[in-house]
Amino acid sequence: MNTNSILVVEDDAGLREALIDTLEMSGIDCVAADSAEQAMILLKQNSYSLVVSDVQMGAMSGLDLLRSIKLNYPELPVLMMTAYATIDDAVEAMRLGAIDYMAKPFAPEVLLNMVSRYLPEKEKETDGPIVADPSSIKLLELASKVARSDASVMVLGPSGSGKEVLARFIHDKSNRSDAPFVAINCAAIPENMLEATLFGYEKGAFTGAIQACPGKFEQAQGGTILLDEITEMDLGLQAKLLRVLQEREVERLGGRKTIELDVRVLATSNRDLKEAVSENLFREDLYYRLNVFPLMWKPLAERPGDIIVLAEHLIERHCLNSKEPIAQLSEGAKQKLLSHAWPGNVRELDNVIQRALILCDGNSIHQDDVFIEELLTVDIKPVATPPHNAPVYQEQPVEVNLDTVPQVSEQGNYKDELKDKEHRIILETLARCNGKRKEVAETLGISPRTLRYKLAQMRDLGIALPA
Numbered sequence: 001m002n003t004n005s006i007l008v009v010e011d012d013a014g015l016r017e018a019l020i021d022t023l024e025m026s027g028i029d030c031v032a033a034d035s036a037e038q039a040m041i042l043l044k045q046n047s048y049s050l051v052v053s054d055v056q057m058g059a060m061s062g063l064d065l066l067r068s069i070k071l072n073y074p075e076l077p078v079l080m081m082t083a084y085a086t087i088d089d090a091v092e093a094m095r096l097g098a099i100d101y102m103a104k105p106f107a108p109e110v111l112l113n114m115v116s117r118y119l120p121e122k123e124k125e126t127d128g129p130i131v132a133d134p135s136s137i138k139l140l141e142l143a144s145k146v147a148r149s150d151a152s153v154m155v156l157g158p159s160g161s162g163k164e165v166l167a168r169f170i171h172d173k174s175n176r177s178d179a180p181f182v183a184i185n186c187a188a189i190p191e192n193m194l195e196a197t198l199f200g201y202e203k204g205a206f207t208g209a210i211q212a213c214p215g216k217f218e219q220a221q222g223g224t225i226l227l228d229e230i231t232e233m234d235l236g237l238q239a240k241l242l243r244v245l246q247e248r249e250v251e252r253l254g255g256r257k258t259i260e261l262d263v264r265v266l267a268t269s270n271r272d273l274k275e276a277v278s279e280n281l282f283r284e285d286l287y288y289r290l291n292v293f294p295l296m297w298k299p300l301a302e303r304p305g306d307i308i309v310l311a312e313h314l315i316e317r318h319c320l321n322s323k324e325p326i327a328q329l330s331e332g333a334k335q336k337l338l339s340h341a342w343p344g345n346v347r348e349l350d351n352v353i354q355r356a357l358i359l360c361d362g363n364s365i366h367q368d369d370v371f372i373e374e375l376l377t378v379d380i381k382p383v384a385t386p387p388h389n390a391p392v393y394q395e396q397p398v399e400v401n402l403d404t405v406p407q408v409s410e411q412g413n414y415k416d417e418l419k420d421k422e423h424r425i426i427l428e429t430l431a432r433c434n435g436k437r438k439e440v441a442e443t444l445g446i447s448p449r450t451l452r453y454k455l456a457q458m459r460d461l462g463i464a465l466p467a
């Protein structure tokens with residue numbers, strides 16, 4: 001079980017589902033329990049980073065659960081949910097060792113901010129970018145120089161190429177390295193919650209906002225904030241962000257006081273930024289403010305010198321994690337890695353390596369253990385036929401790799417099966433619509449925003465998406 005996952009304990013099925021949806025939509029792993037008793041069983045089976053629990057439940061109450069957790073797992077933080085009428089319970093919960101409480105009803109923003117405040121940072125997966133190709137070495141040298149300044153940096157490159165890794169490297173090499181590095185994925189947080197997450201809110205700003213909560217900018221005070229996938233932010237919020245960057249101060253939602261900021265801003269995007277500006281998807285003034293220093297990863301296939309060192313690094317990382325001896329790559333395996341085009345870049349390489357480590361016998365990875373699915377070309381005709389007089393373009397069929405969609409387990413896990421089907425439908429619709437995101441959203445009847453965060457989740461699972 002992922003140790004960065006949250007256990008949500010709530011006996012009201014509707015509320016439980018809403019809590020889980022809000023957390024999952026924001027890319028946070030969580031598991032639901034419908035009673036304190038079930039939570040006790042789950043706690044014995046898995047480890048969690050945070051428990052969010054209701055107080056009033058069946059035979060065993062949330063306070064009983066809290067007592068038991070403090071006895072058996074004293075380090076595990078517990079966040080309680082109480083009804084307004086039972087504020088005494090909240091006081092009792094704090095006395096028993098809860099880290100905080102939320103008074104029902106509360107807005108999703110309150111849940112997300114509380115969780116982001118108390119959920120420990122995910123452990124870093126890497127000690128820094130691993131490179132050997134001359135172009136990547138140059139990029140790192142440049143990044144080290146830029147790190148020493150306070151300039152805003154835009155890290156560009158295709159999906160999975162290592163933009164977040166490079167952003168962390170810049171922070172680590174800067175004189176802010178002892179201060180926080182706070183990353184926020186603008187594509188993953190639902191649109192209406194992103195503003196509160198970035199800027200924080202004052203008491204009373206929403207339902208359930210019983211206390212003020214600092215946003216990500218304030219959490220990054222003295223350090224660095226990474227605005228991941230910045231081009232996915234809507235235009236209204238881009239305007240507010242621009243103001244914060246210009247004034248170097250933030251105003252929490254529902255507040256009047258301004259808070260001075262000393263935060264360095266890094267941003268990433270896998271889009272062509274100029275194109276996003278010309279399509280009016282990204283503000284030109286924000287582009288110039290953030291793009292003071294652009295750094296760009298090439299696709300992995302265009303820096304072949306990195307492939308083997310990265311593969312060896314990933315093997316070492318996974319073998320150390322599973323406490324296995326470090327496996328070696330055979331010559332044949334190396335040749336196979338070098339001859340692939342890596343449309344999913346380093347993230348795809350990581351998936352291939354993880355598979356190879358499962359397939360290989362003994363301590364050596366052979367050519368046949370390197371299992372690379374060939375791209376499937378899904379040549380599906382567009383849904384709508386163009387009008388008579390429309391210019392006829394010969395569009396290249398969009399390549400989608402349905403094989404990178406993880407297969408459903410044989411035991412028939414319906415939740416996984418549903419996700420698997422959803423991923424396949426999205427990939428097929430992308431192919432039908434020749435990759436046009438707006439058309440895909442319309443065809444599927446979902447908002448472009450919903451499509452964007454579903455795509456972001458798919459990327460995180462290592463599913464190769466057409467550019």
Ligand SMILES: Nc1ncnc2c1ncn2[C@@H]1O[C@H](COP(=O)(O)OP(=O)(O)OP(=O)(O)O)[C@@H](O)[C@H]1O
Binds near residue numbers: 164268310
């Ligand atoms: N040069 C590198 N050295 C070590 N690990 C790397 C390197 N580049 C990428 N990785 C690993 O590959 C994975 C993807 O990297 P990362 O998340 O930084 O990519 P990204 O470009 O930000 O992706 P996305 O556009 O989808 O957000 C991570 O597990 C990361 O640790």
